[in-house]
Amino acid sequence: MRQLFRRVMRLAWMAVSGPGMWGGLAVYGVVLALQFLGVWISVRLIAWNKAFYDALEQMDAAGALHQIGVFGLWIAASAAAFLAGDWLRKRLLMRWRANLTRRALDLWVSGQAYWYLRPGMSPGAIDNPDQRVAEDCRLFVNRLLIETLDLITNVVALVSYVTLLWALSSFPLQLWGVGIPRYMVWAAFLYVALSSVVTHLLGRPLKSAIFTQEKREADFRHALIQLRENANAIAVAGGEPAETRRLNRLFAAVRGNWNLLIRRELVLGLFARPYFQTVLRIPTFLALPAYFAGTVTLGGLMQLASAFSNVTTTLSWFIFSYRDLAEFVAVSERLDGLFRTAAAPPLQQVPQRIARLPSDDGSLRLQGLHLHTPEGRALAPVPDIVVRPGETIWINGASGRGKSTLLAALARLWPYGEGRITAPGGLHVLPQQPRLLPEGIAASASYPEPPETYGPDRITDALRQSGLGALSQEARVEDLSGGERQRLALARVFLARPGWVVLDEATSALDPETEALVLRNLREALPDAAILCVSHRRPDALGPFRTLEIG
Numbered sequence: 001m002r003q004l005f006r007r008v009m010r011l012a013w014m015a016v017s018g019p020g021m022w023g024g025l026a027v028y029g030v031v032l033a034l035q036f037l038g039v040w041i042s043v044r045l046i047a048w049n050k051a052f053y054d055a056l057e058q059m060d061a062a063g064a065l066h067q068i069g070v071f072g073l074w075i076a077a078s079a080a081a082f083l084a085g086d087w088l089r090k091r092l093l094m095r096w097r098a099n100l101t102r103r104a105l106d107l108w109v110s111g112q113a114y115w116y117l118r119p120g121m122s123p124g125a126i127d128n129p130d131q132r133v134a135e136d137c138r139l140f141v142n143r144l145l146i147e148t149l150d151l152i153t154n155v156v157a158l159v160s161y162v163t164l165l166w167a168l169s170s171f172p173l174q175l176w177g178v179g180i181p182r183y184m185v186w187a188a189f190l191y192v193a194l195s196s197v198v199t200h201l202l203g204r205p206l207k208s209a210i211f212t213q214e215k216r217e218a219d220f221r222h223a224l225i226q227l228r229e230n231a232n233a234i235a236v237a238g239g240e241p242a243e244t245r246r247l248n249r250l251f252a253a254v255r256g257n258w259n260l261l262i263r264r265e266l267v268l269g270l271f272a273r274p275y276f277q278t279v280l281r282i283p284t285f286l287a288l289p290a291y292f293a294g295t296v297t298l299g300g301l302m303q304l305a306s307a308f309s310n311v312t313t314t315l316s317w318f319i320f321s322y323r324d325l326a327e328f329v330a331v332s333e334r335l336d337g338l339f340r341t342a343a344a345p346p347l348q349q350v351p352q353r354i355a356r357l358p359s360d361d362g363s364l365r366l367q368g369l370h371l372h373t374p375e376g377r378a379l380a381p382v383p384d385i386v387v388r389p390g391e392t393i394w395i396n397g398a399s400g401r402g403k404s405t406l407l408a409a410l411a412r413l414w415p416y417g418e419g420r421i422t423a424p425g426g427l428h429v430l431p432q433q434p435r436l437l438p439e440g441i442a443a444s445a446s447y448p449e450p451p452e453t454y455g456p457d458r459i460t461d462a463l464r465q466s467g468l469g470a471l472s473q474e475a476r477v478e479d480l481s482g483g484e485r486q487r488l489a490l491a492r493v494f495l496a497r498p499g500w501v502v503l504d505e506a507t508s509a510l511d512p513e514t515e516a517l518v519l520r521n522l523r524e525a526l527p528d529a530a531i532l533c534v535s536h537r538r539p540d541a542l543g544p545f546r547t548l549e550i551g
Contacts, residue, residue, distance in 0.1 A: 004329060007336045008144070014103045014339075015096040015141050027092045028145075034085035035153040041078045043160055046306045048074065054299030089145055097141045104133045104338065113342035115413060128218035132338045135214075136331050143328040150317060158314045162188075165307040168300070169290075184308050187286055192315035195275055199319045203268040206323060209261040211330040216257050220250040265323065272319060282312070350376045353418035354409060362424050363388045364410075364500070364530065369419030371405050380551030382406055382419070387530055389499060392523075392542045395534045397550030403534045406550065407504050410532070428498035432505035434489030436480075441473045445491040454495050462494035465521045467514055482509035490518055494525055501526065503533045516541040 016024060048071060055063035108114050108129060117126045126132070162185065169184035227234065227243055234243055286308065291301040318325070350372055359365070369382040379402035387393055395403050408414040409421065411429050436444040442451040442459050451459060456473070463471055466487040480488065486509050493501055501522070507515045519541035523531070533539045 007332050015100040018099040024095050031085045031088050034081045037081045039157040049306045050299040050303035053302045057298040097138050100137045107342045131218040136335045139331045140335050154314045154317045161310040165311050168304050188311045196318050199322050203322045205264050206326040207329050210327050212257050216254045220254050223250050350416045351418050352415045355420045357422045359422050359424045365422040367420040371417035389530050390528050392531045392545035393548050394539050394545045395548045401551030403550050426498050427500045429502040430489050430506040436477045462491040465494045466491040467518050501531045
């Protein structure tokens with residue numbers, strides 16, 4: 001319980017703190033005040049019960065009609081307070097969700113945890129981070145607002161209702177010759193306490209089932225996204241049967257856990273639903289001895305029953321909210337897992353002794369560099385080399401020997417290994433499968449800068465140099481072939497004109513003639529740039545080069 005409290009408080013602080021913190025807390029205070037107003041109106045309605053039913057008992061039509069008008073005013077005030085509070089709460093939900101989402105994105109994206117914690121890259125990979133950022137942040141803040149507001153309001157309401165019930169139930173209950181004073185108060189607490197214990201025992205397995213259901217739903221949704229993103233590869237391979245089997249398997253997991261979840265909810269409901277339907281009637285039954293004894297009038301009976309109902313209903317917050325609380329705990333655990341894992345350093349048991357130093361002469365030096373996989377397996381050693389500005393280096397070697405891993409280390413991404421890398425800043429790395437934006441050709445060509453950084457004329461010239469002169473900037477990125485995608489990514493080099501270019505199979509989808517044309521254009525446009533090229537074909541079009549053999 002202490003760990004859960006700390007987890008919730010840590011996440012709550014992330015949501016509340018930040019820009020506009022005091023304004024958000026002020027809105028929270030207003031919402032709380034409106035809920036307190038609702039409690040006060042409920043107390044007034046309890047008193048209204050006595051006046052209305054006493055008027056009925058006395059056949060006072062005018063008095064009853066007056067009380068109906070009073071009832072309408074109280075209900076209007078209650079509805080206004082509720083709607084105003086609900087509107088403000090929803091505004092606050094988005095404000096706090098924005099704070100929490102911003103922190104999650106900063107940690108996950110800016111901190112490059114999305115790269116380190118990919119499946120296959122780290123044994124501590126995070127499953128479905130998209131769901132945790134998009135859905136769990138929203139669910140956490142929503143449940144945080146609802147449950148904390150209800151809890152605080154119920155504590156205040158409970159004091160008001162118990163005080164009123166204490167005053168109304170001054171008569172004792174004679175039971176086996178023993179008088180139990182103010183038995184209505186004790187009965188309310190005993191009734192709810194026993195019911196809360198039963199609810200917890202029956203509903204305790206819900207948290208793990210809800211946690212698992214969220215994961216299974218996210219896995220299924222992610223598989224559908226993969227189907228859309230890999231539509232061409234699946235279609236040309238005739239992969240529909242395999243994809244159908246995979247989707248059916250994932251949905252079967254969704255369905256299986258759903259059946260488990262609804263069975264556990266049914267078990268809880270077998271107690272919770274009858275409790276919910278009787279909690280407003282039990283008070284009347286318990287107050288009947290006083291009514292039959294003539295201690296209270298019909299109006300007094302209804303007032304007493306209403307006060308008792310409010311006490312038991314308020315005390316039953318835990319019972320009525322048990323399912324929501326279980327979801328809150330599950331969401332908190334998933335979200336906290338994202339923050340904790342993303343903030344943690346890479347695996348400590350794998351060597352992380354790569355010394356990275358700035359170059360004082362603009363050259364790149366690799367000395368004693370030995371790289372490892374995240375599991376600790378040593379890759380082929382990297383030969384020592386000095387690369388000077390303007391040189392071309394062909395990094396060659398069999399697949400799986402660590403060529404792409406070396407480029408990741410040069411880009412300051414790969415932490416596993418030992419040795420020394422002395423490098424200048426500003427390495428421009430192009431991978432085999434470039435990131436293209438659905439916003440269009442210009443946005444993809446200028447990535448990661450906005451198109452306005454270069455302007456349409458420079459973008460058009462860069463497209464021409466990369467062999468895409470006939471491509472309209474209004475074309476859809478989704479319609480481009482693999483070779484066109486790679487040439488569009490190469491246009492970024494012509495735009496940025498970096499001093500160091502790293503090509504990681506960046507022309508693998510091009511035919512030899514097109515590849516040679518683009519590489520010649522690249523060397524002509526950047527005569528003083530150093531180019532490191534990983535490819536299966538010799539980069540003769542780049543001019544004279546040296547070979548760095550890996551493995």
